[in-house]
Amino acid sequence: MTEMTQDVSRFDRIIDRYERSEESLLAILQDFQREFHYVPEEGIRRLSEVMWVPASKLYAMGTFYKALSLTPRGRHTIKVCTGTACHLKGAAQILETLERELKLKRNGTTEDGEFTLECVNCVGACAMAPVTIIDEVYHGQTRPSKIMDMVKKQVGG
Numbered sequence: 001m002t003e004m005t006q007d008v009s010r011f012d013r014i015i016d017r018y019e020r021s022e023e024s025l026l027a028i029l030q031d032f033q034r035e036f037h038y039v040p041e042e043g044i045r046r047l048s049e050v051m052w053v054p055a056s057k058l059y060a061m062g063t064f065y066k067a068l069s070l071t072p073r074g075r076h077t078i079k080v081c082t083g084t085a086c087h088l089k090g091a092a093q094i095l096e097t098l099e100r101e102l103k104l105k106r107n108g109t110t111e112d113g114e115f116t117l118e119c120v121n122c123v124g125a126c127a128m129a130p131v132t133i134i135d136e137v138y139h140g141q142t143r144p145s146k147i148m149d150m151v152k153k154q155v156g157g
């Protein structure tokens with residue numbers, strides 16, 4: 001089996017779970033996202049071929065839906081809320097600590113593909129400010145001195 005066939009088959013495995021219809025496109029892209037932590041360009045090309053939809057439409061969906069990313073993301077996502085309440089309670093220091101300790105910039109991914117760091121607007125949990133979300137788990141009253149322990153405790157390592 002050539003590398004190219006292998007590549008296509010990892011997308012086909014997902015595509016084959018769905019009806020060949022336009023209504024399936026978003027669900028397939030979401031499955032790509034779950035499996036590869038982003039929507040790879042090869043996956044878009046394959047989906048476009050199989051479903052007879054223009055790749056430009058799939059790229060537009062990848063850009064429009066927040067849950068989809070067209071660039072590689074880490075296995076774990078850390079979101080720091082930088083809304084007003086969290087900002088006032090020191091979100092900037094949490095962000096700086098994470099950037100320094102993980103050696104990355106906001107909206108970046110670590111070289112080993114382990115973490116992506118994002119800033120987000122108010123996540124509706126201001127009473128818990130400052131809020132950090134690690135892989136969809138909300139952590140309130142986070143402190144810069146504790147943030148790395150929290151990350152390690154949750155993801156292991």
Ligand code: FES
Pocket residue numbers: 081082083084085086087121122123124125126127129130131
């Ligand atoms: S500002 Fe952070 S949860 Fe509202």
